[in-house]
Amino acid sequence: MTLNLCVLTPNRIVWDSEVKEIILSTNSGQIGVLPNHAPVATAVDIGILRIRLNDQWLTMALMGGFARIGNNEITVLVNDAEKGSDIDPQEAQQTLEIAEANLQKAEGKRQTIEANLALRRARTRVEAINVIS
Amino acid sequence: MPCSNLTMWVSSKPSISDTSSLSFRFQLNPVRLFRHTSLPSTQSQSSSSNSIQCGLRELRGRIDTVKNTHKITEAMKLVAAAKVRRAQEAVINSRPFAETLVEVLYSINEQLQLEDVDVPLTNVRPVKKVALLVVTGDRGLCGGFNNAIIKKAETRIAELKDLGLDYTVISVGKKGNSYFRRRPFVPVERFIKGGNFPTAKEAQAIADDVFSLFVSEEVDKVELFYTKFVSFVKSDPVIHTLLPLSSKGAVCDGNGNCVDVEEDEYFRLTTKEGKLTVERDSVRRETAEFLPNLQFEQDPVQIVDALMPLYLNSQILRALQESLASELAARMSAMSNATDNAAELGKTLSVAYNRERQAKITSEILEIVAGAEALT
Numbered sequence: 001m002t003l004n005l006c007v008l009t010p011n012r013i014v015w016d017s018e019v020k021e022i023i024l025s026t027n028s029g030q031i032g033v034l035p036n037h038a039p040v041a042t043a044v045d046i047g048i049l050r051i052r053l054n055d056q057w058l059t060m061a062l063m064g065g066f067a068r069i070g071n072n073e074i075t076v077l078v079n080d081a082e083k084g085s086d087i088d089p090q091e092a093q094q095t096l097e098i099a100e101a102n103l104q105k106a107e108g109k110r111q112t113i114e115a116n117l118a119l120r121r122a123r124t125r126v127e128a129i130n131v132i133s
Numbered sequence: 134m135p136c137s138n139l140t141m142w143v144s145s146k147p148s149i150s151d152t153s154s155l156s157f158r159f160q161l162n163p164v165r166l167f168r169h170t171s172l173p174s175t176q177s178q179s180s181s182s183n184s185i186q187c188g189l190r191e192l193r194g195r196i197d198t199v200k201n202t203h204k205i206t207e208a209m210k211l212v213a214a215a216k217v218r219r220a221q222e223a224v225i226n227s228r229p230f231a232e233t234l235v236e237v238l239y240s241i242n243e244q245l246q247l248e249d250v251d252v253p254l255t256n257v258r259p260v261k262k263v264a265l266l267v268v269t270g271d272r273g274l275c276g277g278f279n280n281a282i283i284k285k286a287e288t289r290i291a292e293l294k295d296l297g298l299d300y301t302v303i304s305v306g307k308k309g310n311s312y313f314r315r316r317p318f319v320p321v322e323r324f325i326k327g328g329n330f331p332t333a334k335e336a337q338a339i340a341d342d343v344f345s346l347f348v349s350e351e352v353d354k355v356e357l358f359y360t361k362f363v364s365f366v367k368s369d370p371v372i373h374t375l376l377p378l379s380s381k382g383a384v385c386d387g388n389g390n391c392v393d394v395e396e397d398e399y400f401r402l403t404t405k406e407g408k409l410t411v412e413r414d415s416v417r418r419e420t421a422e423f424l425p426n427l428q429f430e431q432d433p434v435q436i437v438d439a440l441m442p443l444y445l446n447s448q449i450l451r452a453l454q455e456s457l458a459s460e461l462a463a464r465m466s467a468m469s470n471a472t473d474n475a476a477e478l479g480k481t482l483s484v485a486y487n488r489e490r491q492a493k494i495t496s497e498i499l500e501i502v503a504g505a506e507a508l509t
Binding site: 010012013 | 223230233336341342346431446
């Protein structure tokens with residue numbers, strides 16, 4: 001009984017194959033999903049998705065969205081997803097620094113909201129590279 | 134026509150001849166006799182033929198220019214054709230996401246109908262300020278594409294002014310940017326479309342902006358202006374109300390008609406009888422695998438909160454992709470017309486050139502013959 005994971009972004013299908021277990025970051029904390037999980041619909045926060053294939057863990061940075069778990073089919077719809085291995089560490093670090101600087105400079109409600117979102121995204125990308133297991 | 138010129142030349146001969154400086158005069162006088170309009174730059178003989186009046190050298194130059202232009206426009210047409218195909222693929226790649234999202238949205242909305250859910254993005258407030266999100270292209274040479282959408286935006290702005298509503302413009306695309314920059318309106322932000330193909334990141338940047346504008350109550354309504362791809366020769370600028378989203382999950386467009394979220398339209402590039410055609414298909418999604426025990430991990434409010442931005446994103450991305458496809462199709466057709474015109478012009482010029490060349494040769498021959506006759 002294996003779990004079939006489908007990670008979809010508006011651009012393309014990022015992941016569409018079987019996995020053993022996943023750990024998803026949601027708005028209300030992290031949830032682990034094993035085969036034969038009860039049907040759940042949850043919002044996905046900007047965070048890390050951990051995928052286990054045969055004792056090896058992969059990380060993916062997700063930029064917020066929605067996940068539906070049911071009948072051994074997990075569908076994750078996110079705005080953007082990047083595999084940890086695809087992210088360039090230097091570039092991610094730079095993006096993080098720029099995002100932090102922008103947050104300092106932000107004025108007004110609108111800019112603060114945007115800057116916060118950008119910061120969280122940058123932070124997730126950096127974490128995706130660092131956290132390996 | 135050259136023949137008539139020749140007879141004139143021959144008839145004028147008796148009045149000037151009888152001297153030894155015959156050849157010299159014959160060369161000069163025909164020039165003066167036949168020059169109808171003032172073209173002082175000619176160094177060779179000029180003749181009138183079918184309203185193209187210039188010298189041999191000039192004609193040659195013009196033919197070269199036209200040939201170059203022809204090559205360029207043809208290349209542009211082929212490039213645009215190749216890109217349309219890629220744009221098509223991008224739309225197809227984004228379909229799984231859009232389909233699944235629609236399905237999920239629908240099933241969740243059904244369950245939420247009964248509850249009193251308050252989602253910020255569906256807030257219908259009394260409208261005081263409207264944001265217009267206008268999607269244009271980056272480059273020109275695409276026929277009436279950019280103008281059409283900008284005109285539509287202008288019409289809407291005039292309407293809003295009449296209604297006494299305030300407005301602000303978010304322009305996507307260089308052409309729109311430069312247009313609105315030249316007019317001291319109230320544009321909010323200017324996005325330069327990065328690269329050729331719209332990515333989810335760009336759509337998200339725009340969506341974030343629109344989202345924060347709406348939620349911080351700076352605007353009460355967001356309308357999306359983009360060009361819908363109908364066929365290779367036809368594209369329609371349309372208005373689509375982005376926010377507020379109707380709580381039923383259905384979205385209404387500018388005329389108040391509701392576009393049911395269950396249906397999905399896409400266009401397909403196929404070959405029918407060897408010619409490229411476009412087929413517009415409409416797919417009705419059946420909500421597959423309805424999970425009756427679906428538990429919500431969080432508050433339904435939070436779930437819907439997470440879904441709406443996704444929907445917003447996919448709407449904007451879809452609009453960008455369709456706009457791009459329309460722009461490419463318009464460019465293809467404009468460049469195709471230009472190529473045909475260039476070919477025609479090249480032909481006309483060639484004919485004129487050849488005629489002149491032959492006339493020149495004939496007159497030289499006659500000169501020689503006349504000269505020879507005069508000597509004998």
